[in-house]
Amino acid sequence: MVIYGWRTSHIKTEANTQLTCPHCGEKGGIHNSIYGRYVHIFWIPTISIGKTGAAQCQHCKKVYEPKEMNDDIKRSYKTMKGDTRIPFWHFSGAAIIAVIIGLFAINDKVEAQDEMEYLNNPMVGDVYEYEADNNEYSTLKVIEVSEDSVFFIYNNYTYTQKAGIEIIDVDSCYSDEAYMVSREELKVMYNEGTIYDVNRN
Numbered sequence: 375m376v377i378y379g380w381r382t383s384h385i386k387t388e389a390n391t392q393l394t395c396p397h398c399g400e401k402g403g404i405h406n407s408i409y410g411r412y413v414h415i416f417w418i419p420t421i422s423i424g425k426t427g428a429a430q431c432q433h434c435k436k437v438y439e440p441k442e443m444n445d446d447i448k449r450s451y452k453t454m455k456g457d458t459r460i461p462f463w464h465f466s467g468a469a470i471i472a473v474i475i476g477l478f479a480i481n482d483k484v485e486a487q488d489e490m491e492y493l494n495n496p497m498v499g500d501v502y503e504y505e506a507d508n509n510e511y512s513t514l515k516v517i518e519v520s521e522d523s524v525f526f527i528y529n530n531y532t533y534t535q536k537a538g539i540e541i542i543d544v545d546s547c548y549s550d551e552a553y554m555v556s557r558e559e560l561k562v563m564y565n566e567g568t569i570y571d572v573n574r575n
């Protein structure tokens with residue numbers, strides 16, 4: 375369940391000493407207050423939905439909603455509203471979401487760079503995860519590297535999903551027979567997605 379709604383938060387209040395209160399006739403007591411409204415998701419402000427506000431006379435305590443303001447008060451209120459910036463924290467949920475998406479993107483990119491580096495410079499002990507058949511996944515382990523080829527032993531077992539495949543990556547699961555793949559072919563298999571992960575300890 376996602377809990378959301380909207381809230382109003384006070385941003386600032388300023389006195390305008392030039393204004394006269396139409397209700398009590400005192401000059402200098404009108405204060406304008408500006409509020410920001412935002413949508414919260416789980417109480418974290420996420421989307422700003424603009425500003426609102428009112429004026430109040432400090433002598434007679436009369437509150438003027440925008441539609442009740444005379445022209446002078448309205449002008450003063452609108453100027454102040456226009457000059458008031460919505461605080462950044464009213465968007466903090468959106469910022470958090472953007473940062474999380476960015477971190478995932480960077481992490482994916484770094485992992486892909488690592489895998490290309492491993493493919494270009496294979497090392498004994500590298501483990502390649504590949505799709506053996508429809509919804510069956512298995513691993514190959516590098517046992518020897520030559521100038522243009524890589525020698526693997528293959529896993530006798532397959533696993534039904536990508537996640538958790540480490541469970542079959544143990545010595546007793548691997549065959550004794552070596553299997554040779556050219557480096558070029560390996561890159562083709564990686565680019566096609568047959569090989570989908572390369573691990574190095």
Ligand SMILES: [Zn+2]
Pocket residue numbers: 395396397398399400403431432433434435436
């Ligand atoms: Zn007043």
